[in-house]
Amino acid sequence: MGAGHAHPLYREGDSPVHRLPGEAKIAAAVGFTIVVVATPRHQLWAFGCYAVLVAAVLAAARLNPLWLLKRSLIELPFVALAVLLPFVSPGPRFVWLGMHLSLDGAYGAWNILAKATLGVWASLILAATTDVSSLLAGLERLRLPRAAIQIATFMTRYIHVLSGEAKRMRIARLSRGDNPHFLWQARAYASGVAALFLRAYERGERVYVAMLSRGYNGRMPVGAAFPPARGADWARAGVLPAAAAAIAAVAMIA
Amino acid sequence: MMLELRDVTYSYPDGHRALAGVDLSIGAGETVALLGPNGAGKTTFVLQLNGILTGGGRVSVDGLEVTKANLAEIRRRVGVVFQDPDDQLFMPTVAEDVAFGPANLGLRGAELDARVDEALEAVGMAEHRHRAPHHLSYGQRRRVAVATVLAMRPSILVMDEPSSNLDPAARRELAEILRGLDVTLLMVTHDLPYAHELCRRAVILDAGRIVADAATSLILGDADLLAEHRLELPYGFAVPDPAA
Numbered sequence: 001m002g003a004g005h006a007h008p009l010y011r012e013g014d015s016p017v018h019r020l021p022g023e024a025k026i027a028a029a030v031g032f033t034i035v036v037v038a039t040p041r042h043q044l045w046a047f048g049c050y051a052v053l054v055a056a057v058l059a060a061a062r063l064n065p066l067w068l069l070k071r072s073l074i075e076l077p078f079v080a081l082a083v084l085l086p087f088v089s090p091g092p093r094f095v096w097l098g099m100h101l102s103l104d105g106a107y108g109a110w111n112i113l114a115k116a117t118l119g120v121w122a123s124l125i126l127a128a129t130t131d132v133s134s135l136l137a138g139l140e141r142l143r144l145p146r147a148a149i150q151i152a153t154f155m156t157r158y159i160h161v162l163s164g165e166a167k168r169m170r171i172a173r174l175s176r177g178d179n180p181h182f183l184w185q186a187r188a189y190a191s192g193v194a195a196l197f198l199r200a201y202e203r204g205e206r207v208y209v210a211m212l213s214r215g216y217n218g219r220m221p222v223g224a225a226f227p228p229a230r231g232a233d234w235a236r237a238g239v240l241p242a243a244a245a246a247i248a249a250v251a252m253i254a
Numbered sequence: 255m256m257l258e259l260r261d262v263t264y265s266y267p268d269g270h271r272a273l274a275g276v277d278l279s280i281g282a283g284e285t286v287a288l289l290g291p292n293g294a295g296k297t298t299f300v301l302q303l304n305g306i307l308t309g310g311g312r313v314s315v316d317g318l319e320v321t322k323a324n325l326a327e328i329r330r331r332v333g334v335v336f337q338d339p340d341d342q343l344f345m346p347t348v349a350e351d352v353a354f355g356p357a358n359l360g361l362r363g364a365e366l367d368a369r370v371d372e373a374l375e376a377v378g379m380a381e382h383r384h385r386a387p388h389h390l391s392y393g394q395r396r397r398v399a400v401a402t403v404l405a406m407r408p409s410i411l412v413m414d415e416p417s418s419n420l421d422p423a424a425r426r427e428l429a430e431i432l433r434g435l436d437v438t439l440l441m442v443t444h445d446l447p448y449a450h451e452l453c454r455r456a457v458i459l460d461a462g463r464i465v466a467d468a469a470t471s472l473i474l475g476d477a478d479l480l481a482e483h484r485l486e487l488p489y490g491f492a493v494p495d496p497a498a
Contacts, residue, residue: 132346154344160388161340206341213304213334214355214402215326221357 009127017061017129021229022138024237029126031241033119035248041111043251054121061129075120082112132156137226256282256438264309272298274462285439287449290459291484296442304332316409333403337415339395343387348398355406373405377431393424410438417445446487458483
């Protein structure tokens with residue numbers, strides 16, 4: 001059984017990237033993405049360099065590149081529109097494989113595709129090497145609003161409890177002859193959702209009482225078990241955005 | 255006295271009187287079962303002990319009165335284990351959940367780790383410290399829930415229906431753990447054999463009042479008293495004769 005705090009994207013491991021504190025990795029991934037987005041789109045070579053950087057981090061994290069590529073498919077619906085740009089954009093045209101394409105549109109499509117892909121890769125590597133607890137501790141240390149972090153903490157825990165309840169309610173409905181394929185039987189489904197909401201609400205009250213009973217005073221000791229990032233950690237995590245920034249600087253001047 | 259209640263009353267906002275003058279004293283090291291039918295006010299009673307609900311009368315824990323100013327210390331002294339472990343375990347991992355209470359008390363670093371280890375050790379769950387609560391069996395979750403309050407080194411352990419939903423083996427394992435703890439125990443239950451197994455003394459709460467207070471074997475041996483308060487021994491169970 002893997003570590004319990006695993007989320008579906010987490011790949012258990014003990015690489016230098018895994019060991020970095022959450023806040024350093026989050027800052028590095030966000031910094032890298034901002035630099036990538038700020039890079040002029042016609043400097044194609046710069047994006048190649050970014051991909052090399054990602055590959056280096058991937059190797060350091062001992063992650064399988066195939067896993068990364070498979071998971072990147074999530075961006076497809078978002079970049080699908082980009083494919084149309086070379087066909088529909090106005091401006092000067094060029095011929096490619098017998099098709100007359102818009103130069104501006106082609107750059108636009110490339111811009112979206114390359115930047116989205118690099119951003120998705122950075123996020124995936126962050127998710128694959130950072131478990132939920134360290135992610136939450138990192139967000140807290142990066143001064144994300146406390147309420148948002150508490151909501152995220154509870155969500156990661158209770159999503160399983162709630163989905164379990166929903167499953168049991170569904171089985172109980174089906175066992176009494178409910179057939180949710182028919183529209184007119186949606187009523188049972190709808191009241192099931194309402195019952196689930198009420199149950200979740202009541203559980204919320206009980207959880208709160210249980211928290212008060214253990215001395216809760218409005219502040220979650222999230223990440224009490226995780227030492228905060230030290231200078232060396234920030235320096236190590238900073239290598240990625242710093243290298244990317246150097247590439248972007250050259251790309252902007254050139 | 256470890257726990258002392260004097261004329262404790264409580265009415266819910268809708269006017270329902272849940273506690274109608276409860277007097278109870280529990281000495282250090284005692285094991286007491288609080289018995290009563292559904293709706294007797296057992297859970298309301300438990301929530302008075304750590305000041306979640308406050309009504310009339312006085313409650314004190316090891317000499318410290320339950321008042322707003324004392325709440326933090328009172329909640330350290332009174333460890334409440336709730337009936338549904340999914341209500342109690344809300345952090346992503348077992349270790350973090352066990353650390354929640356002591357961290358609220360201000361413990362950090364190595365001291366906090368030691369406290370978590372000690373509590374998980376006491377319930378035999380140390381090897382599961384990095385797992386998520388939803389990956390544990392129900393019995394294991396109940397044991398972790400006990401650890402979450404043991405980590406605060408309570409003076410009195412209050413358990414709400416500890417044996418509910420446990421299979422026989424998990425029920426026995428929990429009993430062994432509870433017997434091994436050096437702590438005053440107040441167990442709220444209608445599992446009468448479990449009360450008999452773990453508690454020397456039993457009190458019956460009905461309609462918001464304590465209506466009986468004696469050795470558990472005496473109470474369970476009084477069929478009329480039990481019947482009067484909607485309590486029943488399971489089929490085939492007979493209280494072993496204390497004289498035998």
